[in-house]
Amino acid sequence: MLDDAAARVGKRTGARPAHAVRQRARAGIERTERRAGVALVSPAVAAIVLTSIAPLVLAFGFSLTDYNLLQPPRWVGLRNYVGILGDPVFWKALENTLAFAFSQVAIGIVVAVLVALLFNGWLYGGALMRTFVYLPQAASYVVIALVWTMLLDPMTGPINRMLTAGGGSPVYFLSDPAWAMASIVVMSMWRNLGYFMIIILAALKSVPDELLEAAAIDGAGPIRRFFYVTLPTIRGVLSFVAITWFLGALQMFTQAYVMTGGGPVNATRTVVYLMYDEAFTNLNIGAASAMAVMLFLLVVALSLILRLVLRRKEES
Amino acid sequence: MTTTAPGKSSRAVFRWRKIASSATLHAIALLVAALYAVPMAYVVLVALTPDGEAPGTWPSHAAFGTFVDAFRSADFLRFFINSALVSVFCTVLQVILSCAAGYALAMLPVRGRTLILLLLLALLVVPAEVAIVPLFVMVSHFPLTGGNDLFGFGGHGLLNTLPGIMVPHIVSALAIVMMRQFYAALPRELGDAARIDGLGEIGIFALVYTPLVKPAIAIVAVFAFQSAWNDFIWPLVVTQSNDMRTLQLGLTVFFQENSTQWNLLMAAVLVISFPIIILFLLVQRVFNGNALSGALK
Numbered sequence: 001m002l003d004d005a006a007a008r009v010g011k012r013t014g015a016r017p018a019h020a021v022r023q024r025a026r027a028g029i030e031r032t033e034r035r036a037g038v039a040l041v042s043p044a045v046a047a048i049v050l051t052s053i054a055p056l057v058l059a060f061g062f063s064l065t066d067y068n069l070l071q072p073p074r075w076v077g078l079r080n081y082v083g084i085l086g087d088p089v090f091w092k093a094l095e096n097t098l099a100f101a102f103s104q105v106a107i108g109i110v111v112a113v114l115v116a117l118l119f120n121g122w123l124y125g126g127a128l129m130r131t132f133v134y135l136p137q138a139a140s141y142v143v144i145a146l147v148w149t150m151l152l153d154p155m156t157g158p159i160n161r162m163l164t165a166g167g168g169s170p171v172y173f174l175s176d177p178a179w180a181m182a183s184i185v186v187m188s189m190w191r192n193l194g195y196f197m198i199i200i201l202a203a204l205k206s207v208p209d210e211l212l213e214a215a216a217i218d219g220a221g222p223i224r225r226f227f228y229v230t231l232p233t234i235r236g237v238l239s240f241v242a243i244t245w246f247l248g249a250l251q252m253f254t255q256a257y258v259m260t261g262g263g264p265v266n267a268t269r270t271v272v273y274l275m276y277d278e279a280f281t282n283l284n285i286g287a288a289s290a291m292a293v294m295l296f297l298l299v300v301a302l303s304l305i306l307r308l309v310l311r312r313k314e315e316s
Numbered sequence: 317m318t319t320t321a322p323g324k325s326s327r328a329v330f331r332w333r334k335i336a337s338s339a340t341l342h343a344i345a346l347l348v349a350a351l352y353a354v355p356m357a358y359v360v361l362v363a364l365t366p367d368g369e370a371p372g373t374w375p376s377h378a379a380f381g382t383f384v385d386a387f388r389s390a391d392f393l394r395f396f397i398n399s400a401l402v403s404v405f406c407t408v409l410q411v412i413l414s415c416a417a418g419y420a421l422a423m424l425p426v427r428g429r430t431l432i433l434l435l436l437l438a439l440l441v442v443p444a445e446v447a448i449v450p451l452f453v454m455v456s457h458f459p460l461t462g463g464n465d466l467f468g469f470g471g472h473g474l475l476n477t478l479p480g481i482m483v484p485h486i487v488s489a490l491a492i493v494m495m496r497q498f499y500a501a502l503p504r505e506l507g508d509a510a511r512i513d514g515l516g517e518i519g520i521f522a523l524v525y526t527p528l529v530k531p532a533i534a535i536v537a538v539f540a541f542q543s544a545w546n547d548f549i550w551p552l553v554v555t556q557s558n559d560m561r562t563l564q565l566g567l568t569v570f571f572q573e574n575s576t577q578w579n580l581l582m583a584a585v586l587v588i589s590f591p592i593i594i595l596f597l598l599v600q601r602v603f604n605g606n607a608l609s610g611a612l613k
Binding site for chain 2: 029030032033034035036037038039040041043044045047048050051052053054055056058059062069115118119121123124126128129131132133134135136138139140141142143146147149150151156157158161190247250251253254257258272275276279280285288289292293295296299300303
């Protein structure tokens with residue numbers, strides 16, 4: 001491949017042993033490749049450093065200071081962390097965040113697999129029905145939250161109108177502490193289902209038909225075929241879906257901000273919500289950064305644990 | 317099939333069973349689709365309900381005027397322009413950056429390539445919200461803008477500006493990793509051949525390889541556009557004045573101030589979701605779940 005180039009270089013440099021010419025040509029090409037590589041990769045790396053890595057480092061730094069944006073940061077050691085860990089509202093927010101993420105993903109993944117299996121088979125109008133399920137995940141949480149606030153309205157919402165028409169009493173979905181978080185969980189699941197369904201659907205297409213047919217001939221029913229053929233094949237994708245969905249859910253903020261304002265009585269306050277309040281309502285950058293650091297550590301720890309657990313399952 | 321259904325009658329039973337199970341599956345699928353289609357239809361119904369009529373009742377006439385009213389009642393046109401500028405600019409920048417870096421990491425001998433890749437993969441699990449507070453401080457100290465001096469003090473930097481809103485969306489580790497995966501799947505011989513024909517390295521990247529990854533670019537572009545268009549928490553913290561708000565933020569403020577005007581709200585909801593939904597429908601053909609999960613394998 002490089003012989004032509006080597007010959008061209010050879011003509012310029014005069015008579016030299018062929019292998020030396022080839023080596024020089026290759027070295028020259030490598031040098032230009034290297035230069036091009038640096039030129040192409042450095043803008044993105046610089047942008048990543050500025051928008052992701054520097055903020056992460058700064059968050060660690062600020063978390064050890066008392067900083068209100070007006071006076072320069074003052075070193076306080078671990079005092080922010082001690083203060084947060086002693087605050088019952090933080091523990092409540094952490095509990096809410098984990099409950100939100102866990103319930104949404106645990107139920108959502110089962111539903112997503114079932115819906116994907118449903119649409120994996122041939123159905124009249126299957127593509128159209130699938131598109132309906134897939135659309136809401138394109139819309140923003142603000143939009144979905146507004147639509148559901150309307151649907152769940154205790155007086156004018158259609159759900160409560162149906163309940164009261166049937167003789168029941170209205171449910172205060174968003175202002176009753178017992179219902180608020182559950183409502184947000186169902187709404188978020190409704191929005192995200194389509195996205196994960198599409199990923200699972202693609203994985204289902206990769207399950208070899210011969211295996212399923214062979215299992216059917218051996219007398220395995222649809223349920224056994226699913227557990228012994230389909231599930232092992234899509235396990236890797238399912239663990240990807242579980243981790244992505246869970247880590248995304250740990251960052252819940254918008255739904256609570258729009259629908260409940262974190263209430264009633266902190267029932268929908270999340271870690272990110274608390275961090276937002278601390279930074280931009282109380283101007284306490286130090287404490288907010290400490291929460292960001294703890295959220296970061298939580299996410300890293302959970303993703304490592306999840307990956308280990310799911311990988312072990314995959315091996316067994 | 318013939319082995320399990322030897323007799324004529326059992327074959328008929330088998331057929332009936334098949335029809336019955338297919339009918340059940342269709343019924344379940346219809347129910348699932350209805351859980352999505354009915355709320356969407358309800359949103360359209362409410363958006364077309366004239367002022368003064370209760371939402372959820374059949375409107376006396378389809379009031380398309382609500383769309384105009386929604387845009388008149390707040391600075392929605394301004395919000396729309398802000399959102400469009402921010403999203404388009406971030407999408408273009410993100411596509412250029414992730415193509416360039418993805419190509420270099422896949423095809424060129426970049427020093428520290430493994431380290432950069434590991435760093436990008438590690439960043440995939442870092443929640444964006446962790447960066448918000450320090451990024452706010454960084455943006456407010458951006459040098460030589462908003463009255464700041466060379467060292468970033470004295471003014472408010474890029475706070476309350478469109479470039480300030482763009483900051484978190486100009487680059488994405490996931491997009492770079494995805495593009496690298498797509499470039500790496502292409503044969504190296506193409507580049508070697510072009511090199512011998514005298515094409516420069518940048519030319520090989522832009523003219524030989526990049527046209528081959530157009531579907532991947534479509535996916536990266538749609539995700540970039542979506543993340544900028546739908547973002548809420550960052551515009552919420554970085555903007556102060558009404559004229560810098562994006563659609564998502566403007567809509568939320570409008571809701572907090574006029575929570576009962578559901579017809580205007582739903583008209584705004586439809587207009588806001590329209591561009592992003594069209595984009596998703598356009599790329600649905602290339603949007604394949606494998607492309608998403610494949611990047612992380």
